[in-house]
Amino acid sequence: TGCLGMSQALGVLTIILTLVWTCYYRGGFAWHDDVAHEFNYHPLFMILGLVFFYAEAILVYRVFRNVKKLYVKLLHASLHFLAIIFVIVALKAVFDSHNLAKPTPHPNLYSLHSWLGLSVVLLFGLQYVSGFVSFLFPKLSLALRQWYMPTHVFFGIAIFLGAIATALMGLTEKLLFLRGDMSTFRTAEGTFINILGLLLVAFAGLVIYLVIN
């Protein structure tokens, strides 16, 4: 339980740093009329959805050990649903920031970040549908559920780690092309981002430790 408290503290701190970064260093949020700031929803909502709420969703089975299983499942599914909503808005924000860029649109899906990121999102969608169908409704036979469970847990963890790796590449890219070279790394903002990156890694390590124990 000390570890659980620690994971929650790291999770909240991650979100606070992401907010400070997007608001203070990156100038906050806007929508279609200012796509450079619409972009800022992308890192914030990806980290909120695919890191924070995703982690909360996979921790519920550890936290609510004595609660009726159906209720915990509903919470697990709801938190993942919340995560999916944030991910969809985060994707919309980044695609808009490319497609609606002035004077000409930017191309889409060329970077390693975007390839891995889109794969992670697609696997997340697949995992949601198969988890829902298997464990909630219409619910498979006990034998099939037992057979699928280890796969569900393995991919559940793999998608989470894929999201962390994607986020680290995203942070690196964004800093790099603020000035077109590595010099942004040697500013207060750069140090800030490095700390946020290490925090994401520490949070992920702790969450996985809790999930497998």
Add this chain to the structure above:
Amino acid sequence: TGCLGMSQALGVLTIILTLVWTCYYRGGFAWHDDVAHEFNYHPLFMILGLVFFYAEAILVYRVFRNVKKLYVKLLHASLHFLAIIFVIVALKAVFDSHNLAKPTPHPNLYSLHSWLGLSVVLLFGLQYVSGFVSFLFPKLSLALRQWYMPTHVFFGIAIFLGAIATALMGLTEKLLFLRGDMSTFRTAEGTFINILGLLLVAFAGLVIYLVIN
């Protein structure tokens, strides 16, 4: 065993792609007299050491199930030792490429990639010493070894995944500052790197799957 064969195929393919990238796209290797090409030892040897030989080292317990445990331990420790040698040369190459750069040296250790990378290397060294002392010589009591084992396996896997994430950031950075923007991603070299990146992820997924099963 189908999965084992597949993991070996992916591992070898990863090394081939890294070689093709460093030799063909990045112009091959040199030492102190040409630090821009000395740099190329960095990605090649990091991927050889911290990805390929590291993976081979943690797979030996799965491959040699019927071999005397002491021999398998010696192989595990030797492959990790080989990995460490490559890592040290890889570090030397990248620090040289900064410190000996003309006309002026580049600064060190500013990026998220370098912070996470150095942490991974330090943890790798710690893990080596504690694994050696606990399981090989002088060897701890059975009780202590049993107590330490889950931690050894957890950190063994965590360091590997940290290395993969570091490599993905490294590839992203290198492509980005070849031209100072994202346009290198939209070249044959960019697509090549994206494929190498996804291959690293697939290889890691398969290796971890094998290790935990």
